[in-house]
Amino acid sequence: MATDTRTAFPSPYELPDPPGAEGWRHLYPYHLLFQEDRREADESAFWFCDSQHWPNVIKPFETIGAEFAAKCLGEYNTRYFLVPTSYGLERRIHQGYCYLSPVPAPADRVAERVPEFERRAGHYFGHWEQLLAHWKRKVLETVRELEAIRFAPLPETQPVEEVEAGAGTGASDALLTGYDRLIALCHRGWQHHFEFLNLGYAAYLDFFLACRRWFPDIPDLGVARVVQGVEMELFRPDEELKRLAKLAVELNVENRLMPADPGAHTLRALAASGRPGREWLDAWDAARDPWFNFTSGNGFYASDVYWRDDPSLPLGYIRDYVLRLLRGETIDRDLPGLVADRERITGEYRELLDPAQRPVFDAKLSVARQAYPYVENHNFYIEHWTMGVFWRKARELSRLLRSAGFWPADGDMFHLTRDEVREALFDHVNGWASGSRPVGCDYWPPEIARRRRIMAALARRRPQPALGVPPPSVTEPFTIMLWGIDEERIRSWLGGGSATGGLTGVPASPGTAEGPARVVRGPRDLSLVQEGEIIVASVTAPSWAPVFGKVRAAVTDIGGVMSHAAIVCREYALPAVTGTGDASTLIPTGRRIRVDGTTGTVTVLD
Template sequence: MTAAPRTAFPSPYEQPAPSGAAGWEELYPYHLLFQPWRRAADEERFWFCDSQHWPTVVKPFEAAVVELVFKSLGQFNTRHFVVPSAYGIAARIHQGYVYLSPVEVPQSRVPARVPQFLQRAGYYYANWDRLLENWKGKVRGVIGELESISFTEPPEVQPYEEIEAGVGLDAADALLGGYDRLLALCHRAWQYHFEFLNLGYAAYLDFFHFCKQRFPGIPDQGVAAMVTGAEMELFRPDDELRKLAKLAVALGADRALTAPDPGEHTLTAVGREPRGRDWLDAWDDARDPWFNFTSGNGLYSGDRYWRDTPSLPLGYIRDYILRLRRGENIDRPLAELLAERERITGEYTALLDPPERADFAAKLDLARQVYPYVENHNFHIEHWAMGVFWRKSRELSALLHRAGFWPGANDMFHLTRDEVRAALFDYASGWAIGVEPAGPGRWPAEVERRRRIVAALARQRPEPALNKPPADVTEPFSVMLWGITGERIRSWLDAPGHGGDLTGMAASPGVVEGTARVIGSPGELDLVAEGDILVAPVTAPSWAPVFGRIRATVTDIGGVMSHAAIVCREYRLPAVTGTGSASTRIRTGQRIRVDGTSGTVTLLD
């Protein structure tokens, strides 16, 4: 007998901790938890799990990034640009996963915010290119400062030259100051991240609403198609891989690059080829900055970066060379996208009365101008800046590991940001005084306890949402970015074990049939075979090189403006996002049909 669908999700205050995870609350800052004293307010809100950005359990130190992300997002909506209808997004960590709830402006306050928004956002729109060029300089400045931070053992004694110079500071001052700078620069990077982002979404949303009003029945994809086909920096890493593959074939250096198990030894083998040095020079040129790219999304300490793990880009280059040998075209279909874009734009323009065409063109031009930032910021912040941040964090963790503070080189991430500073001061103080620090007696056992808790949290999938859902979801960013709609929520509430086909967001058009390959993490991407349909909780922009092997994409979360949707449209792959449960209901090897035009996934087996 099938259980009846639920009408509400559980309250976070009534969910027992997973087995083995007792005390998990101690791992996170108090303000990110569902606390007893704010139960009434928290239970009035609807919270959804942000598995698009945090699909796995967040370690204690990684929670600092959660803090900085939503503080920075909120400040631009609420304090900088005075967005009329939206403040920020409230965030909680519950049983290791991130839950969000958009904060709407009371209707009575909206009219007073409108003129401020028009003035402030209007200035950015009118000066977009100049301000954006300035933004790139600011971000690269932050990256340069992050690179300059160093965490190394202090000397036995300060150099005599510092005595003569009257410096009056010690090596511990640099360690403690370096840690404070590390967090401050991460905070600054996330502020820059949101400086333009919500304005980019707002301009697209304005164009979207105009189209929906003037062209009743226009699909969401029809609107998106009119801004698709832009040259984006987010795609440059993949572009560089394809260029390197073509160059290897042209130089005759492709034999060494197609050997199994690529890695550092592959580069050595290329260097032995007659023109291998020319290829290695091109590799070095591409590596900085375009290989500051992670296989994940940049929000986790364990993400692997192309720059530090050459087997990742070399593996993709190997795939491209093999496809070139088969006579395949490996280029992104930019010309086709642009032709389709202009065709669709012309057809909708023709439906308007002449007086409306100027307004349509102005809104479209602005949407096209700002649209690339919606994806490009990912490369500069999530990938490049955060790549340096995590590298320096691992450097600090390794320093304290060598001092006996924890058993593994990367175990620092089981401490909160405030605990790390206390541990670092303990280390610095012991060095300065000439005594053993207390940390080696305090932290190893505690890190092991927390490791077990994190593992226990990871064994239980999170609820997709918490509390009673609204009758419908109207908040535009929840719909467009996360794919949270009334229909999606109702599918989440269906009884466990509910069978049948899946529905989601029609994210990228086209219909294909094929064999599913369910992927739970970037580490499993090597399992994706030619012609597979990729099914995952969420995809990352850096998975683009794999898209040459697959026929379509299906994800659990994401709207028409999610990264998965945008990347699939740019690569002309059918996609259905926001299905809620595809990665758990579909099994690898199962035959499925993906209809990215209607947003349905049919189980053929």
């Protein structure tokens, strides 16, 4: 087991750069970097690596997620709802990874913010369904506006009809304004993301803290299980896969789905196979829009592959479900069992209360259960659907500039910051307008090659779990519930970790399981997962749910009891331990382990 050997984490100012990564700081905006003139304040703060959302090195353009997420979270906390105790999050990129530091509200401002928060948040809780329906309309309108953006090649000349009509603007204006619109709509999407999210956590937190007062010995997992067992739109993509698997067996076309390398050719074969195949394809098309706007990543990286764009991903999952059906297995989520477990636990705790306290318990629980689904459902609408369209349009622009000679590969644009992209785009339209060769055609190819080398060097070193000085205690609730960071986790990280005997983490989803570990570094490793293994990952994504039918448990490096990984594992009745710190580094594939999701322990058995 780990033993404490340090009292602080490395300073970001003294941590040596990985060999070959020299110059990485020049790749990111100044406000995302630790600056020397802020050294004293930064070194005395606590910064944790948010590998839950950014488990891999972040390219310069991809910082847009970290920037907009932190800005919009802070805006809703600090300026919109006036959350009494918590402002927002400071964010930095260090050696390619995202680090966060919570910003508490000043102690002398807390009391004055309480009545305003109660008024503003109370209005939302009192009109939740109406406001949420309005929210969904706003999100879908943002998606439609993103879909309408086009990045068309510049014409040889403007059409004479436009000249004669006195249009006055043309293709270059459309390109420049289209890019600005793309960024603005991405920002709007992140504003939508946080309109309800922190209220969802606040409702759960209010119930959580009340339970702590009423039942001092209640485990965090006990509170979480009182709100489990709900229908969520985040699980709809997986439900559609199961429905398509059942339909394939019903129509006797399951053999068409058995190729070892499913893909677009599988769909063409079904189309040519007769009426049953075409009927199945009609169901596929109905599910594809919108439910396959889903990525096996998390929506924060330009390289994330979406089900709607690569049919091999959902077809592979459908094939696995078909095989399980043919073996006579049940593939449906045991929602009735989760609900029964939830109601049993709720009833047991409720009976412990004085009758006068029960109406308060019921009211707080009702609000928590009302808000709880949004904590996951927003994931589909923003991280997956909205960001999926955003990345698709960004890749379209990158291909256009590649065709214009700015870089050699389709995805090279993401090695630029978004402000540099704006400069390159203007360089492109200026060269077109003046009939000259753009400077970027000579400047960017070698510069991108240099940046590629730096990115590769950064990726060869795993990030420090934290930087700076840990606080004497962690009281910020979201840091505890979402990221699983508390005093015990910090002590474990400071001790350096050891997998010779076992690891401790957050009890995230109850149950015990044993099996060989399968380390999953990212979506590409999912095809390697075998029946009966235990997933060990930096973090899991909601879209990994189809794989959960194969595995016995899950272990992650980061995440609290209300993290996405914890919630999804509970809803799929999969034992899970989150927030271990470095399980994916310390436990190799094939090592036999025992996972106890009730106590939060991972034991190495061989």
